[in-house]
Amino acid sequence: MAIRLIVQDPDPVLRERAAVVTKFNSNLHKLLNDMAETMYDAEGVGLAAPQVGISKRVIVVDVGDDHGLIEMVNPEIVERSGEQLGPEGCLSIANLNGEVRRAQHIKLKGFDRNGAPIELEASDFLARAFQHEVDHLNGVLFTDIAETVYDVSKRPRPDGE
Ligand code: NI
Numbered sequence: 001m002a003i004r005l006i007v008q009d010p011d012p013v014l015r016e017r018a019a020v021v022t023k024f025n026s027n028l029h030k031l032l033n034d035m036a037e038t039m040y041d042a043e044g045v046g047l048a049a050p051q052v053g054i055s056k057r058v059i060v061v062d063v064g065d066d067h068g069l070i071e072m073v074n075p076e077i078v079e080r081s082g083e084q085l086g087p088e089g090c091l092s093i094a095n096l097n098g099e100v101r102r103a104q105h106i107k108l109k110g111f112d113r114n115g116a117p118i119e120l121e122a123s124d125f126l127a128r129a130f131q132h133e134v135d136h137l138n139g140v141l142f143t144d145i146a147e148t149v150y151d152v153s154k155r156p157r158p159d160g161e
Contacts, residue, residue, distance in 0.1 A: 001033045001034055001036075001037045002034050002037065003034070003037055003038050003041050004034050004035070004038045004052040004053070005052065005053070006038065006042060006047075006051055006052060006091050006092060007050075007051060007052065007053050007092060008092050008093070008094065009090075009092050009093045009141060009143075011053075011092075013050050013053055013055055014050055014051070014092055014136070014139065014141060015139040016050065016055045016139055017137070017138055017139055018048075018049060018050055018055045018056050018057045018058075018136075018137040018138075018139075019055055019056050019057065020056075020057055020074055021056050021057055021058060021073050021074055021111075024073070024111070024113060024114055024115035028058070028073065028113060029113055031049060031052075031054060031056070031058060032058065032060065032071050032113050034052065035047050035049065035052060035058065035060045036060050036062075036069055036071070038052060039060055039062065039091075040062075042091050044091045045061065045062060045063045045064070045125075045129050046059065046060065046061040046062070046063075046129045046130075046132060046133045047059065047060050047091065047133070048133045048134075048136030048137055049137075050136055050137065050139075051091060051092050051136060057073065057074045057075065057137045058071075058072075058073050059071075059072050059075055059130075059133040059134065059136070059137070060072075061126070061129045061130060061133060063125050063126050063129050065125075065126060067126065070120075071112060071113055072108070072110040072111070072112075072118065072130075073110055073111040073112065073113065073115075074110050074111050075108055075109070075110035075130070075133075075134055075137070076108065076109050076110060076134075077103075077106050077107070077108055077130070077131065077134055078107050078108065078109050079105075079106060079107035080103035080105070080106050081103060081104065081105045081106075082103060082104030082105050083101060083102070083103065083104055084101070084102050084103070084104045084124070084127075084128065085099055085100070085101045085102075085147070086099065086100065086102075086125075086128060087099060087100075088100045088128065088132055088142045088146070089142075089152070090132070090141060090142055090143075092141070093141065093142070093143060094153075095151055095152060095153035096143060096149055096150070096151060096152065097149070097150055097152045098142055098143060098146025098147070098148060098149040098150065099146060099147045099148045100128075100132075100142050100145060100146045100147070101145075101147060102127065102128045102131045102132075103127060103131060104123060104124070104127060105121065105122070105123045105127055106121070106122055106123075106127045106130060106131065107119070107120075107121050108120050108121070108122065108130055108134075
């Protein structure tokens with residue numbers, strides 16, 4: 001495993017629509033391993049492959065709950081319900097947080113690292129993290145949709161995604 005460099009806004013790779021993964025091979029496994037290590041090293045709760053410069057539909061999330069590390073390839077949010085407004089940050093956007101309106105509850109479909117289908121439901125902060133990471137795969141950053149954005153450079157940033 002290796003820690004990869006996290007690209008920073010305004011790197012254009014963050015604005016691409018990431019490609020669907022078709023090969024569930026050792027390159028994908030190495031990418032997923034590295035993404036998890038990179039996320040933990042940066043003390044984030046989620047990371048999308050474009051954030052390490054790879055424009056593919058791959059995310060990792062770990063919000064520190066009982067789910068632990070969740071890897072998802074070609075994730076798709078198939079249901080959304082309810083609403084939550086709360087703070088977000090991003091490992092690709094230094095020093096900014098924002099208040100972002102998200103669905104409170106989602107149903108997500110995708111694939112694990114071996115190509116087996118996964119379906120899961122998420123609420124609260126976990127649902128927020130997934131919505132943030134799936135946005136990355138579509139070239140959307142939280143600052144695009146935040147209701148307010150604020151500078152947190154003078155205090156710790158608890159919600160880095
Ligand atoms: Ni992010």
